[in-house]
Amino acid sequence: MVPHLTTALSGPLQELEKRLLGNATRIEQWFRSEWIEHTPPFYGSVDLRNSGFKLAPVDMNLFPGGFNNLSDDFLPLCVQAAHAAVERLCPDASRLLLIPENHTRNLFYLQNVARIASILGLTGLEVRIGSLLPDVTEPTPIELPDGSSLLLEPLVRHGNRLGLKDFDPCAVLLNNDLSAGAPALLQGLEDQWLLPPIHAGWATRRKSNHFAAYDQVAARFARLLDIDPWLVNPYFGRCGELNFHDRTGEDCLATQVDALLTMIRQKYAEYGIKETPFVVVKADAGTYGMGVMTVRDASEVVGLNRKQRNKMSVIKEGQQVSEVIIQEGVHTLETVNGGVAEPVVYMMDHYVVGGFYRVHGERGRDENLNAPGMHFEPLAFETCCNVPDCKKSTDAPPNRFYAYGVIARLALLAAAVEIEQTAPAELASA
Amino acid sequence: MVPHLTTALSGPLQELEKRLLGNATRIEQWFRSEWIEHTPPFYGSVDLRNSGFKLAPVDMNLFPGGFNNLSDDFLPLCVQAAHAAVERLCPDASRLLLIPENHTRNLFYLQNVARIASILGLTGLEVRIGSLLPDVTEPTPIELPDGSSLLLEPLVRHGNRLGLKDFDPCAVLLNNDLSAGAPALLQGLEDQWLLPPIHAGWATRRKSNHFAAYDQVAARFARLLDIDPWLVNPYFGRCGELNFHDRTGEDCLATQVDALLTMIRQKYAEYGIKETPFVVVKADAGTYGMGVMTVRDASEVVGLNRKQRNKMSVIKEGQQVSEVIIQEGVHTLETVNGGVAEPVVYMMDHYVVGGFYRVHGERGRDENLNAPGMHFEPLAFETCCNVPDCKKSTDAPPNRFYAYGVIARLALLAAAVEIEQTAPAELASA
Numbered sequence: 001m002v003p004h005l006t007t008a009l010s011g012p013l014q015e016l017e018k019r020l021l022g023n024a025t026r027i028e029q030w031f032r033s034e035w036i037e038h039t040p041p042f043y044g045s046v047d048l049r050n051s052g053f054k055l056a057p058v059d060m061n062l063f064p065g066g067f068n069n070l071s072d073d074f075l076p077l078c079v080q081a082a083h084a085a086v087e088r089l090c091p092d093a094s095r096l097l098l099i100p101e102n103h104t105r106n107l108f109y110l111q112n113v114a115r116i117a118s119i120l121g122l123t124g125l126e127v128r129i130g131s132l133l134p135d136v137t138e139p140t141p142i143e144l145p146d147g148s149s150l151l152l153e154p155l156v157r158h159g160n161r162l163g164l165k166d167f168d169p170c171a172v173l174l175n176n177d178l179s180a181g182a183p184a185l186l187q188g189l190e191d192q193w194l195l196p197p198i199h200a201g202w203a204t205r206r207k208s209n210h211f212a213a214y215d216q217v218a219a220r221f222a223r224l225l226d227i228d229p230w231l232v233n234p235y236f237g238r239c240g241e242l243n244f245h246d247r248t249g250e251d252c253l254a255t256q257v258d259a260l261l262t263m264i265r266q267k268y269a270e271y272g273i274k275e276t277p278f279v280v281v282k283a284d285a286g287t288y289g290m291g292v293m294t295v296r297d298a299s300e301v302v303g304l305n306r307k308q309r310n311k312m313s314v315i316k317e318g319q320q321v322s323e324v325i326i327q328e329g330v331h332t333l334e335t336v337n338g339g340v341a342e343p344v345v346y347m348m349d350h351y352v353v354g355g356f357y358r359v360h361g362e363r364g365r366d367e368n369l370n371a372p373g374m375h376f377e378p379l380a381f382e383t384c385c386n387v388p389d390c391k392k393s394t395d396a397p398p399n400r401f402y403a404y405g406v407i408a409r410l411a412l413l414a415a416a417v418e419i420e421q422t423a424p425a426e427l428a429s430a
Numbered sequence: 431m432v433p434h435l436t437t438a439l440s441g442p443l444q445e446l447e448k449r450l451l452g453n454a455t456r457i458e459q460w461f462r463s464e465w466i467e468h469t470p471p472f473y474g475s476v477d478l479r480n481s482g483f484k485l486a487p488v489d490m491n492l493f494p495g496g497f498n499n500l501s502d503d504f505l506p507l508c509v510q511a512a513h514a515a516v517e518r519l520c521p522d523a524s525r526l527l528l529i530p531e532n533h534t535r536n537l538f539y540l541q542n543v544a545r546i547a548s549i550l551g552l553t554g555l556e557v558r559i560g561s562l563l564p565d566v567t568e569p570t571p572i573e574l575p576d577g578s579s580l581l582l583e584p585l586v587r588h589g590n591r592l593g594l595k596d597f598d599p600c601a602v603l604l605n606n607d608l609s610a611g612a613p614a615l616l617q618g619l620e621d622q623w624l625l626p627p628i629h630a631g632w633a634t635r636r637k638s639n640h641f642a643a644y645d646q647v648a649a650r651f652a653r654l655l656d657i658d659p660w661l662v663n664p665y666f667g668r669c670g671e672l673n674f675h676d677r678t679g680e681d682c683l684a685t686q687v688d689a690l691l692t693m694i695r696q697k698y699a700e701y702g703i704k705e706t707p708f709v710v711v712k713a714d715a716g717t718y719g720m721g722v723m724t725v726r727d728a729s730e731v732v733g734l735n736r737k738q739r740n741k742m743s744v745i746k747e748g749q750q751v752s753e754v755i756i757q758e759g760v761h762t763l764e765t766v767n768g769g770v771a772e773p774v775v776y777m778m779d780h781y782v783v784g785g786f787y788r789v790h791g792e793r794g795r796d797e798n799l800n801a802p803g804m805h806f807e808p809l810a811f812e813t814c815c816n817v818p819d820c821k822k823s824t825d826a827p828p829n830r831f832y833a834y835g836v837i838a839r840l841a842l843l844a845a846a847v848e849i850e851q852t853a854p855a856e857l858a859s860a
Contacts, residue, residue: 024551024552025551025552025554025555025556026554027554028552028553028554028555029524029554029555030554031554032513032516032517032521032553032554033522035517036521036522073503076507077506077507077510080507080510080511080781081510083462083781084514086462087462087465091462091466092463092466094459121454121455122454122455122458123458123462124455124456124457124458124459124460124461124462125455125458125459126455351510351513
């Protein structure tokens, strides 16, 4: 049942992973003190890339949509961590409203919603599902492939509170990333817990803010372990005034790409790395793997053809792209059954609760795997990320996954810092 | 690998378990509110008995000694829950001193100590082991059967702090139940966290105080579910002035036994139960299964022979027994590979983290199984206690184990209440 993991998992011990394992106690202690200062998000998932010489997050999702891809073995961990999240963020809640994405035909996604609802139900919350879809004007049951069903209900706003017709929840949990903007229904819910906060939605969130916060977190972590922060942190830059259609801002983009590639080349030379450097250009507010382009030379972003410009200019919910992040690319060394793979780690509160591999059979080691044709290998994690076994060699699966859990939690901590730093002024001073 | 579970697990749906499953959300919500009021013990284990008509705790251990009997599958849950316990009770601790029982030859027990140390190490604590044994005057390594080793070190007291020669811990965790009394070394540690508190040790703890607290908890829980509290709560009484050697106090004992048997007979008649009622007489401060006797008629406790009196009069560490609890006996319906079995549920903070069956091939359904000849079946729990699957029938293993987790947590909550109610006056008013 566990996929055969080639190359990465059978390769030589990696210096970085050895360092993480050898310092597990200090790392956990450091995390404990950081979580006293910073409130963890309710939940999140992190896409990691492991190039052998570098292990880093490339994306951090605050509205994770793949709980259905986690192995059932992870369920007890999810329930325990959800307990902790509820106790921390809304301890006296008894009813919770879950607001999903506006997909009614994506049954994979809806199974994720059902899984989240079931986990939260086991923490002692009555969970119901409210839809932002204008079409949902009455309770709408949807049959799921596993034989269960999900009931989408129309949202009802009463003054400062959001609920359903006969359901007044204490807390509202978003599994909708608000790419299309934060609807009026969700604004000013003063008497209810809204998780994550509305400014964490993609209407206002920017990847570049996240990775700026990650810079700070990675720097502190690197000092703790006396390592080069670059080993866990991809370089990035941003361009804020792009228009792919009328080709304005191409110069900014080319300059940033060139500057980043130069910095990466220097690092590769320093460490004797023979790979070809690359960067990934992404919509700064993009998600679902849309608006993503791999670039190996600055000249590639000048004079984009129509197809490339179309691909980069529109993302989820038809939003126009005018801001991009240019991120150092991290090759992925891992393959699962011959397909290039990257680990995705799931967290609730500050706990790692599971993970899976995103696998793409037709993409290269330096390409975005979050694209049509990908699939998930839910059982690839042989054991959970919080139990390293120091007696085993570093490339034993439990150990590698511990390292993944550490890096994923760095990104989670960065998200906590990012949410603090981007909070609207009235919140920040509250 | 999973033992075949006969009778109990293949039997008909039980009314009580159905009630627990059907109310899982309300139960979890109720626990959540209770844990806001009461601080959970750092860790604990509960012996349960399931007679089919009744599911109840018969013992609650605040110094659990069987972590080595838990399946490795439970490790991630243990680590996650230990994180929660540390964050709640000693959030800024970085070094922890673990004080085990004074066993140097019981390698099974020492494997438990190693397991606890390893779990706590993964929460970011530097853990070392200090021994109360006067013989341990220098660091003493002990080889364990799994090839690892454990280092016992002599305790050093500096003013108000306890530590090792070059180790000043923030917290002291007892895995020694203090049956022989609370040594001066442990008294007055004002600047350190001492877990569990010293008055939870068997020098002062009484089973009858625990079950008095359990009476209160079970009554609240029964009101929540509108059930007869007797279904989850064994009757009990106590005798406080016994001397088995000179036969004083036998009348008190006989009177209590008779009163309890009469009450049980009435309940059996009310529910149409055909079993023979029995009570268990136990040393009120006893542990390790010592000082325990099954009684089916009051006449059995009058005129005990020398062997019986010897068995009842001395318990662990040679302590004399002058106080006993008389507890309603609960038949166990469960068998594992032909041996009579009772579940033992392990918890850290307020989380269920695992369990196993205690099995005895030569004892009856109405006898104490904690006796020489017992063994443990670590894999009997097919899944963890916090994930009921409401779509499955009640006797599916995940569901039965959910019910066990609920009752075990009731006993844990009772222990929290007991620790509050028995706290010395200066603590209680602090």
